[in-house]
Amino acid sequence: MTKPLLTVRGLVKHFPIAGGLFGPKKVVRAVDDIAFDVMDGETLGIVGESGCGKSTTARLLMHLMDPTAGEILFDGAKVGTPDLSLTEYRRQVQMVFQDSYASLNPRLTIESSIAFGPQVHGVPQREAIERARDLLAKVGLEPSRFAGRYPHELSGGQRQRINIARALALRPKIVILDEAVSALDKSVEAQVLNLLLDLKDEFKLTYVFISHDLHVVRYMSDRVMVMYLGKVAEIGPSEAIFDDPFHPYSAALTRSMPTMDPDNRTNEAPLFGDPPNPIDPPPGCRFHTRCSLAEGVCAQREPVLTRAAELHDVACLRSEPGSGHSAAPAVAA
Amino acid sequence: MTSLSSLMPQDPAKTIAPIEKSPGYWAGVIRRFGKDKLAIAAGIVVLILLLIAVFAPLLAPMDPYAGRTIRRLRPVGTDGFPLGTDELGRDMLSRLIYGARYSLMMGVAPVIMAFGIGSLIGIIAGYVGGKTNTAIMRTIDVFYAFPSVLLAVALSGALGAGIQNALVSLTVVFIPPIARVAEAVTTQVRNRDYVEAARASGAKALTIIRVHVLGNVLGPIFVYATGLISVSMILASGLSFLGLGVRPPEPEWGLMLNTLRTAIYNQPLVAALPGMMIFITSISFNVLADGLRNAMDVKV
Amino acid sequence: MAIPPLVDIRDLHVTFTGGPKPIRAINGVDLSLERGETLAILGESGSGKSVTLRAMLRLNPEKRTKVEGSITVGGKDVLALGSKDLQAFRGRDVSMIFQEPALALDPVYTLGHQIAETIVKHDGGSWDDARKRALDLFERVRIPSPERRLDNYPHEMSGGMRQRAMIALALACNPKVLLADEPTTALDATVQIQILLLVRELQREFGIAVMFVTHDIGVAVEVADRVAVMYGGRIVETGPIRDILNAPRHPYTIGLLKSRAHGAMTKGQRLDAIPGSPPDLANLPPGCSFAPRCKLALPACSESTPDPVEVGSGHMARCFRTEATAPVPA
Structure with a gap:
């Protein structure tokens, strides 16, 4: 590129x-x-x-x-x-x-x-x-x-x-x-x-x-x-x-x-709400409230954009080394 | 090619290929207005009144100021005085003809001045937005809070009687409503994507206002302002009636209505004539303004 | 004798006469809907799909609309209903959900109140029972913590929840037919699929017949058994969703399917777009209204309107050239 x-x-x-009249901004x-x-x-x-x-x-x-x-x-x-x-x-x-x-x-x-x-x-x-x-x-x-x-x-x-x-x-x-x-x-x-x-x-x-x-x-x-x-x-x-x-x-x-396939319609919505x-x-990862893979750490720690493949960055604790998520890769030595 | 070159005065349009031209916006306005018979009739009445005002010296059969007590309050249809005479024996026809000058001036002039000033204030407030807008519009609202009659009477009372002061106070009365309409329309236009696109092209605020804002806001403001002409005339007549506007012996319709009111039992028709003129003129302006609004497709 | 269809629309014409020129929004629509069936009406803006739907509830402004033909729902002649009967008909026989819930929901009442009121008004009974039923409906449309949500005002809910609440309101009186006017168009993709699934579920659960208007073939595929494709105020093709998708026979349907961007395309490949723009309903061309944009058009197409041709079981196309659009046997 x-x-x-x-x-x-x-x-x-x-x-x-505008918050309420006396409410916080x-x-x-x-x-x-x-x-x-x-x-x-x-x-x-x-x-x-x-x-x-x-x-x-x-x-x-x-x-x-x-x-x-x-x-x-x-x-x-x-x-x-x-x-x-x-x-x-x-x-x-x-x-x-x-x-x-x-x-x-x-x-x-x-x-x-x-x-x-x-x-x-x-x-x-x-x-x-x-x-x-x-x-x-x-x-x-x-x-x-x-x-x-x-x-x-x-x-x-x-x-x-x-x-x-x-x-x-x-x-x-x-x-x-x-x-x-x-x-x-x-x-x-x-x-x-x-x-x-x-x-x-x-x-x-x-x-x-x-x-x-x-x-x-x-x-x-x-x-x-x-x-x-x-x-x-x-x-x-x-x-x-x-x-x-x-x-x-x-x-x-x-x-x-x-x-686009009447014989293979979607049968379950990927997300609710x-x-x-x-x-x-939401605190931590903003998606954790709707994420099926979320763990406790997702509500506390905000993921940063991490290189996951060539030219491909992702902000998810699952892909962030040492983030504490069970699926996260180990920290490179 | 004349139409093209007149559009682009700085260069001969020879090298530009001819294109199909759509009838512009104004052609559509004229076409729509042409279908509105009532508005055309009102327009003709206004035009006649205008001509009467301009050519008053030629049209008036007598001197509007010359009266003689001997021929006071003659009825309508008297020989030599087709519309009778007033309480000082002056020819009503001549006075009504000359009165058109005052009434039209008192109706139109304050609105024109307020249109200029109010539009300027409103467009600036609307385009700049933010705190400037709040500061300007809240100040305007203070004036707007007074009923217009009260404000006009109070200002005229403070400035003293006389045509000039009446014009000034009426102008001040009409600036707030016009500024408010101008601000509202400008705020709307300012948030349209084409203004954003113009900003995105790097144009300066003044250029954007000139090219993209004015053309889209002046129409609605103008239509609103024409609707105020009749109000202005009636207010002016009211001021004169109260002795705050035009002073005797000038033949202003409102003033005439005032001085003739004592004669309402002797010569009711004569006494009612100035009122009828005010009524006809103001309703014509209103119908005309409505017709313009429909023809210009404006939603105020 | 077969049972007559639940909804039967015959030779429907709708013309709007309010403007300077009459607008011929619908020009001869025949449509039927069986009990428990979901029909998608697919079309672009100005194709007449929403007008057809509105005609079924007589929602088009009566003074400025000329309606000809017949609409029968469950044996009732809709166009002949008096104002009292029409009111009972709306909501009880046929109800409708919209793209904007704001059109159907009153901002000054809580949702529970609105649903209960509708039930009491239509079916009588006590407020307590109505309220219980409202709660039941909220559960059916999968609104989380329904008890609490019943006391919400419409503005306190998110777009998807509002849409669910509107569906609950539409189902309040157990209608036989649910009309859906692009209910998912304004929603985000992840919310849209939830609502589509909900419509499908409710249709199964209540055995309700659904007429679903959309401009998106993908949406039609997710909800419908049958599709009617509209163009220029006519149904140009109708048939089972599989047939329409796999073997479309009207050139417009074919063009629409081909012009879609889809995953299997290579980068930079141009789309097979239909040239031109949709017809002006105030100025419809004579004959087939798609003829000016059609690659297969013959002179005859601009002279007279083709009648529907049966091209398969329950699959009709309004085209003179169906022989040219037949799939090549592999």
């Missing part, structure tokens, strides 16, 4: 919420100390259930909100330093949102929406418009038919193509796709996924692909990061995560996918 393009270290985001631990790399040219999938912090991570990566702690390095340079201004960083990293309609200004024509970004970065208007029309063709929309239209005149799939074109207008290296195909109909979703793969090849893009649809994540991603309650549970090659996961949560997640509230996460 190549060098890391994006490096995330110790990223934390806590949202304060509470925080939602949306993202709680995560670290990972995004390699140049790969697609990193992020999966997890609601409240796991995957969307917050996307917004933090995009610098749409300030992290409580931690840093993000792009190509080795820290964002917001003289080496790499925030404006320059935003040219390099772009994002596609889930709601295709809400992410387009209803009062702007399609080409104006796409051309806005380049104009902000000093591209003359005419050139920006030309670039917008080129991109429209690239995302499969006839420029002469669509450039002058408004968002409400288009279908969801067409709008999402435009959002992709808008993200590409700054010629970024990384595109963050936050549930970008989740709202589309299945027959349209396949078209957009194909388009994303084509564009990745053509523009040598790196994707961070966030979705709750495990089939789609598996199809799109080279590596997958599984998040649970603001923590990284496991990160590794896509096949390994889906076929041979180390973390009990990753295993439960993949076994929750519908079987819902994910706990990130306001008050």
